[in-house]
Amino acid sequence: MLEQILALLPQVIFDGFILGFVYAMVALGYTMVYGVLELINFAHSEIFMIGAVVGVEVFRYLAPQVESGFLLLLLALILGGVVAGITAILVERFAYRPLRKRGTTNRLVPLITAIGVSFILQDLVRLIEGLWHNEFFLRMRTVEDLEGSVSLFGGAIFAQTKSFTLMGVSILMLVGLTYLVNRTKLGVAIRAVAQDLHTASLMGIDPDRIISRTFLIGGSLGGVAGVLFALQYTTITPYVGFLPGIKAFTAAVLGGIGNIPGAMLGGLVLGQLENFFGTYLPILTNGNFGTEYKDVVAFLILIFILLVRPQGLLGQVVKEKV
Amino acid sequence: MRKIGLLVAGVAALGMALGQANVIKIATQSPLSGPQAALGEQIKLGAELAIEEAKAKFKALGFDLVLVPYDDQANPDVGVANANRIINDPDILGVVGHLNSGVAIPSSEVYARVNLVMVSPANTNPRVTDRRLPNVNRICGRDDVQGPVGAEYAFNNLKVKNVFVIHDKTAYGQGLAEEFRKRLEALGGKAVAFVGTEETSNFVPIINQIRAARPVPELIYFGGIYSQIGPFVKQLRERGLKTRLMGGDGLDSSEFVRLAGKENAAGTYYTTVAGPVSAFPKAKAVAQRFKQKYGKDMEGFGIYAYDSANVILAGLEAAIKAAGGKKPTREQVAQAVRQVKMEGLTGTIEFDDKGDNKKAKYFVMQVASTGNWADNKLIRVIEMAAPGSR
Numbered sequence: 001m002l003e004q005i006l007a008l009l010p011q012v013i014f015d016g017f018i019l020g021f022v023y024a025m026v027a028l029g030y031t032m033v034y035g036v037l038e039l040i041n042f043a044h045s046e047i048f049m050i051g052a053v054v055g056v057e058v059f060r061y062l063a064p065q066v067e068s069g070f071l072l073l074l075l076a077l078i079l080g081g082v083v084a085g086i087t088a089i090l091v092e093r094f095a096y097r098p099l100r101k102r103g104t105t106n107r108l109v110p111l112i113t114a115i116g117v118s119f120i121l122q123d124l125v126r127l128i129e130g131l132w133h134n135e136f137f138l139r140m141r142t143v144e145d146l147e148g149s150v151s152l153f154g155g156a157i158f159a160q161t162k163s164f165t166l167m168g169v170s171i172l173m174l175v176g177l178t179y180l181v182n183r184t185k186l187g188v189a190i191r192a193v194a195q196d197l198h199t200a201s202l203m204g205i206d207p208d209r210i211i212s213r214t215f216l217i218g219g220s221l222g223g224v225a226g227v228l229f230a231l232q233y234t235t236i237t238p239y240v241g242f243l244p245g246i247k248a249f250t251a252a253v254l255g256g257i258g259n260i261p262g263a264m265l266g267g268l269v270l271g272q273l274e275n276f277f278g279t280y281l282p283i284l285t286n287g288n289f290g291t292e293y294k295d296v297v298a299f300l301i302l303i304f305i306l307l308v309r310p311q312g313l314l315g316q317v318v319k320e321k322v
Numbered sequence: 323m324r325k326i327g328l329l330v331a332g333v334a335a336l337g338m339a340l341g342q343a344n345v346i347k348i349a350t351q352s353p354l355s356g357p358q359a360a361l362g363e364q365i366k367l368g369a370e371l372a373i374e375e376a377k378a379k380f381k382a383l384g385f386d387l388v389l390v391p392y393d394d395q396a397n398p399d400v401g402v403a404n405a406n407r408i409i410n411d412p413d414i415l416g417v418v419g420h421l422n423s424g425v426a427i428p429s430s431e432v433y434a435r436v437n438l439v440m441v442s443p444a445n446t447n448p449r450v451t452d453r454r455l456p457n458v459n460r461i462c463g464r465d466d467v468q469g470p471v472g473a474e475y476a477f478n479n480l481k482v483k484n485v486f487v488i489h490d491k492t493a494y495g496q497g498l499a500e501e502f503r504k505r506l507e508a509l510g511g512k513a514v515a516f517v518g519t520e521e522t523s524n525f526v527p528i529i530n531q532i533r534a535a536r537p538v539p540e541l542i543y544f545g546g547i548y549s550q551i552g553p554f555v556k557q558l559r560e561r562g563l564k565t566r567l568m569g570g571d572g573l574d575s576s577e578f579v580r581l582a583g584k585e586n587a588a589g590t591y592y593t594t595v596a597g598p599v600s601a602f603p604k605a606k607a608v609a610q611r612f613k614q615k616y617g618k619d620m621e622g623f624g625i626y627a628y629d630s631a632n633v634i635l636a637g638l639e640a641a642i643k644a645a646g647g648k649k650p651t652r653e654q655v656a657q658a659v660r661q662v663k664m665e666g667l668t669g670t671i672e673f674d675d676k677g678d679n680k681k682a683k684y685f686v687m688q689v690a691s692t693g694n695w696a697d698n699k700l701i702r703v704i705e706m707a708a709p710g711s712r
Contacts, residue, residue: 004534004536007534008530008533008534011530011533012530015526015527015530018526019524019526130356136356137549137552137577137581139580139581142583147560149560149561149562158561158562160560229523233523233524233553233557234523234553234556234557234581235522235523235549235552235553235556235581236523237522237549240522240523274527275526275527278526278527278528279527279530279531279534282515282517282531283531283534287515287516290515290516290517290518290519291517291518291519291521291527291528291531292491292517292518292519292520294527
């Protein structure tokens with residue numbers, strides 16, 4: 001048994017990182033919106049799905065025209081990010097802002113709106129894809145450049161080119177986002193609005209604009225994650241966002257919601273946990289618990305971590321705002 | 323509850339009185355829109371062809387025969403709503419349908435309220451007939467035979483001993499996989515793992531398990547639907563695993579090739595209950611008429627629907643004769659259908675006391691490398707009796 005586990009371990013860790021980076025990228029969107037508005041934007045998982053669908057469509061239509069797979073991927077990432085970002089802005093403008101303007105103080109109202117928006121987006125995509133291609137299961141087109149694979153460490157790790165791309169892009173995104181939030185004027189404004197919306201508006205910041213941009217950034221990150229997800233796992237449906245969305249949200253909570261490096265760390269931890277138990281549960285339990293229990297075990301561990309450290313791994317105890 | 327019953331009876335009685343004396347309608351219910359429409363349309367057209375061809379004969383008996391197609395959208399709610407409309411049309415004396423067991427089971431309970439006969443060309447779940455409803459029959463095979471057929475082929479012909487069994491945790495997929503495992507182990511093979519997954523995108527953990535499994539599996543059996551198996555196979559082959567793959571009739575769709583990729587899907591074995599036209603010598607002429615009339619190729623479910631409609635028509639004819647040339651009641655038709663013994667395109671059709679075909683055919687197929695679903699190779703036809711009810 002131990003021998004079996006050790007033989008697979010490098011591969012499991014590697015695959016766990018890939019999955020973890022996907023969760024991390026999606027978690028960034030949750031954590032940013034929560035940081036600014038204290039709103040759990042469940043529609044974010046559908047923003048992610050829209051990015052994935054755009055990725056599939058870009059590959060479908062441009063693959064015959066564009067020779068280089070990497071250029072094609074770049075186009076898909078940009079378009080997926082832009083479309084998803086715009087959708088996020090529209091969602092904020094038409095679903096959340098009216099509630100905020102009315103001064104709704106009940107936290108449940110925007111939460112339920114978010115769930116409603118997420119259903120609307122799912123069915124909208126289903127409708128469009130149904131009318132356009134009469135397809136429910138969208139398949140990412142295979143492109144040769146991105147299909148290559150290498151064996152590392154004497155065959156211990158099987159790695160695909162696209163996995164490295166996924167990791168590279170997500171690390172770039174984290175670094176870029178950290179820079180943006182900590183070093184730019186927009187970042188200062190976002191942090192100010194997150195600290196206190198009302199006071200920030202007294203200091204010459206237009207909070208609506210900042211919130212809109214927060215959604216744009218979070219949404220585009222989600223869209224880019226969607227494109228990479230589609231590339232990695234190839235089959236996309238209008239409902240594909242739901243599970244990764246829930247897991248990314250969990251990752252954000254695990255890392256300390258509102259905390260950007262925390263979301264990244266939470267995503268990686270969750271990806272590792274899920275992949276580890278997905279692979280090893282049947283071996284560890286001698287076949288009594290199958291892969292289907294991987295989420296149960298991963299979430300049990302999460303609950304345990306949060307019991308010990310309720311503010312999340314990198315979260316700080318929220319200080320009273322003065 | 324009693325009030326509703328009275329109301330239904332009242333409406334039915336009123337309907338009976340208003341019904342036209344010389345019109346007999348046969349309904350079909352199958353998905354005509356949505357992702358499964360291609361399969362559902364075959365059921366409608368197959369039944370339509372049979373009814374067109376029988377029109378003259380029934381004219382001579384004094385009845386106009388009409389087909390009324392309903393779209394159940396592969397959705398149980400829609401199927402039940404349609405079923406309620408169907409039982410309120412007193413001229414409808416039989417139903418051909420459905421495609422999905424999940425739709426057929428609740429809908430057939432509605433038909434049972436008025437003893438309206440249903441003959442299914444496609445529902446494989448054991449529960450469809452195990453409820454012993456007097457009006458429910460099917461001419462296709464059952465999942466609790468289909469699984470064992472796959473196991474026997476794998477063990478006896480592919481000479482496979484160690485199988486990695488995966489299922490999708492649904493009544494269909496898990497049931498099929500369990501039946502497969504039971505028979506495989508009875509034959510002396512071994513399921514090196516029995517794993518369920520609802521996952522639709524990331525199959526990496528399972529693929530890693532397959533790599534680590536000892537003894538090395540020579541075959542992977544996946545009880546599930548093409549939409550899950552397609553991406554699974556793609557990721558499996560991308561990771562360089564060449565292990566052979568087998569599944570049930572959930573794989574019997576050209577969508578499987580599209581999702582898995584032609585080169586990855588090639589060589590996959592699957593068992594199915596509705597064979598291709600090439601499996602039935604008698605179906606050739608009918609398939610030509612079908613193609614002429616509708617401009618489409620006749621596929622498995624079209625043939626089974628053609629036979630289903632003919633079974634109903636044979637029962638109807640017998641019931642008309644027994645009623646002295648008058649229009650029979652639904653109950654009389656249902657009883658007569660259960661007694662039918664006829665030679666259809668798919669072979670002898672004769673129902674047992676549950677409504678299962680006494681001997682149904684099961685097919686072992688292999689996916690062609692051309693990517694064209696019609697080119698798939700028919701490897702074996704197995705005829706087997708339905709198990710007694712439990």
